[in-house]
Every structure is written in structure tokens, then in C-alpha cells.
Amino acid sequence: MSMLLHRRGLLAASAASLACSLLPRRVQAAASADRIVVAGGAITEIVYALGEEKRLVGVDTTSMYPAAAGKLPQVGYFRSLSAEGILSLNPSLLLASEQAGPASTMDKLRAVKLPVVLVPESMVAAEVPEKFRIIGRALDCSVQADRLADGLSADLARLEAAVANIKRKPRVLFLLSVTDGRLLAAGHTTAADTMIRLAGGRNAIEEYGGYKPVSAEAALAANPDMLLLSNQGLETLGGTKGLAELPQLRALKAAREGKVAALDMLYLLGMGPRIAAAGRELARALHGAAIPV
Missing domain, CATH: 3.40.50.1980 (Nitrogenase molybdenum iron protein domain)
Structure with a gap:
């Protein structure tokens, strides 16, 4: 019995140690994404809105706002990306629209272990604020992202109320x-x-x-x-x-x-x-x- 309890204790301690070690790594992975390439104009806008533009090293051709984004190295149109062009910028993270491609390029990027976060596209206005939350989690700035998402949701609700009557x-x-x-x-x-x-x-x-x-x-x-x-x-x-x-x-x-x-x-x-x-x-x-x- 004592041996069994000892083993259970070791397993519990190992599990706790593993959980503790994983959490800092997830936070560190987000915080260390200091060379970000973006493929999607709305995503670029959100990165700027979050005040994280200093981490950008490249954007796609749809990233035309704000004007400063146009001065960054470009990686082409987000639907026809080149893995070589993206990797030449030595990125630590790719933030991309879920419509980014082609699939062969995305497969190559994953094959070299480049972290890729895909941001869903939606034709529902009320779902747009969720983009802030997804990107905020990826960049380890969820508090700011949640605040901006809530503000946008409230702004959309005000507009809906204005046109309702x-x-x-x-x-x-x-x-x-x-x-x-x-x-x-x-x-x-x-x-x-x-x-x-x-x-x-x-x-x-x-x-x-x-x-x-x-x-x-x-x-x-x-x-x-x-x-x-x-x-x-x-x-x-x-x-x-x-x-x-x-x-x-x-x-x-x-x-x-x-x-x-x-x-x-x-x-x-x-x-x-x-x-x-x-x-x-x-x-x-x-x-x-x-x-x-």
C-alpha cells in the first residue's frame, strides 16, 4: 500500500510539475512572438489598434491601413502566399486569415514549425469583435483586446439600435x-x-x-x-x-x-x-x- 501511495504521489507531483511548466511556456511563446508576419488587412488593423505594431516585420498586400503598414515588407496577396517569402523575414509567428493560402504554403510553414494562428472570417458583424480576442490571446495582450472587443460590440449595438426604428x-x-x-x-x-x-x-x-x-x-x-x-x-x-x-x-x-x-x-x-x-x-x-x- 505504501509503495502504491508513493507511486501515486510521484505521478501527482509529475503532473503538477508538467502543468506548471506548460503554462509559462504558453505565455512565453506569445510574449516572444516579436517578429510577426500578418496575412489579412483586418488583422493588421487590429495589431495596430492593440498597440503591438512594433512586432510586425511583414504584411500582405491587403494591409493598407494604417498608412504605416504600407511601409513594411510585403509577402504578397494573402490567398497566394509564398512560404519562402514569409520565411525570408525570419518570423516567430504568422497571423493569418483562415482564407490564407494556398494550402501547400501553409503546409510548408507548419512543416518548419512556424507557429501559425488562423483568424476566422465571418460575414456576421456581431462576430467581428471576436477577432480582437483571438489576436489578443496570440499576442499575450488579452486584457487590452477584450476591452477593445467590448467597445466595438457596444458600438455595433448602438448602430443597430439607431437603424432599428x-x-x-x-x-x-x-x-x-x-x-x-x-x-x-x-x-x-x-x-x-x-x-x-x-x-x-x-x-x-x-x-x-x-x-x-x-x-x-x-x-x-x-x-x-x-x-x-x-x-x-x-x-x-x-x-x-x-x-x-x-x-x-x-x-x-x-x-x-x-x-x-x-x-x-x-x-x-x-x-x-x-x-x-x-x-x-x-x-x-x-x-x-x-x-x-
Whole structure:
């Protein structure tokens, strides 16, 4: 019996020792991630919002905000990353969108034991604050991350309350691009659809999901009250006047009357820390003074 108790005591002591040794290592692993590569514009924004930008050594091409991020070494588009390009920066951690790839690159990075934290993508506005918490845990700054996540959740709730009593939901057609006469519009299950609904509007395209080409006839049938584009896209088309002169849009009342809203692409579709601010700005474009600043 005494031998059995002795063995149990040794096992318990070993388990306790192992638990104690694992916890500091997890904390140390997060704290020691002082060379971070990010693949995802919203993730980069969150790292800056957390005040941890000094640990960044590289970002992807969608990391355009804040402006300082554009001065960092780039590793390419987050969906077509190169393992060699990332590893050349000698990173201690890769923070990436769950859509980052290709799979072969991610496999190579894991094969060389580079820690990789994937941040889920969601088209649900209320789930965006969770990105803060995930990144905060990865960077060992959960207290700050939780505070910012809670603040964003409260901001989204205020916007939701502001649009809740507005009965008329304007129909909005989001045009991602107009290339060679082809209109590329947003259906459901897109960031554009999320933002339109967050702002108290209705997506004029309900028949399909994703971003797909639509004909001039389909755009006319959608009968939008407002056209929504990125600033970059509208500028390419020659502004509101140029948009109205497009043969594919000329028949639209919204185009003829200049019912057009435009926001920065990453600001509008980034699904990141500025989502509530972008939603409020779009809501004011749709509903005017009914939405508080």
C-alpha cells in the first residue's frame, strides 16, 4: 500500500510539475512572438489598434491601413502566399486569415514549425469583435483586446439600435467593379451585403451569393435606390457623372439622380476594427440625419 501511495504521489507531483511548466511556456511563446508576419488587412488593423505594431516585420498586400503598414515588407496577396517569402523575414509567428493560402504554403510553414494562428472570417458583424480576442490571446495582450472587443460590440449595438426604428429600407446595389462593360455586383453572403444590412438597407441583389456579373437588364430589374461603390472604383469610372453615363447604368434612376455612395474599399469591406464607423457612415448616406454621428 505504501509503495502504491508513493507511486501515486510521484505521478501527482509529475503532473503538477508538467502543468506548471506548460503554462509559462504558453505565455512565453506569445510574449516572444516579436517578429510577426500578418496575412489579412483586418488583422493588421487590429495589431495596430492593440498597440503591438512594433512586432510586425511583414504584411500582405491587403494591409493598407494604417498608412504605416504600407511601409513594411510585403509577402504578397494573402490567398497566394509564398512560404519562402514569409520565411525570408525570419518570423516567430504568422497571423493569418483562415482564407490564407494556398494550402501547400501553409503546409510548408507548419512543416518548419512556424507557429501559425488562423483568424476566422465571418460575414456576421456581431462576430467581428471576436477577432480582437483571438489576436489578443496570440499576442499575450488579452486584457487590452477584450476591452477593445467590448467597445466595438457596444458600438455595433448602438448602430443597430439607431437603424432599428427606420421602417424604409432602401435597396442598395453594390458594384465591386465595372470592367469591359461588365458589372460585378454583390449578392448575399458578402461583406458588402453585411454592411448594407448593418446600415439599415436592403441588398438589391438577393438571387445569388458572392460577387457575380450582372447584366444591365438585371441591374434595372433590381431597381436600386442607391448605388454603392468603393472610392477607388468610383474614381476609376470618372466619378458620379461618369457612372451615370455608362450605357449599362444609364437607365437606372439612382445613377441619373446621383444617388451614389462611395467609401474606401478596406474601410467598407474589411470586416475589421472600423466596421461600426463604416456602417454608421453608410447609414447616414442612406437615412440622413436620422442616424446620429
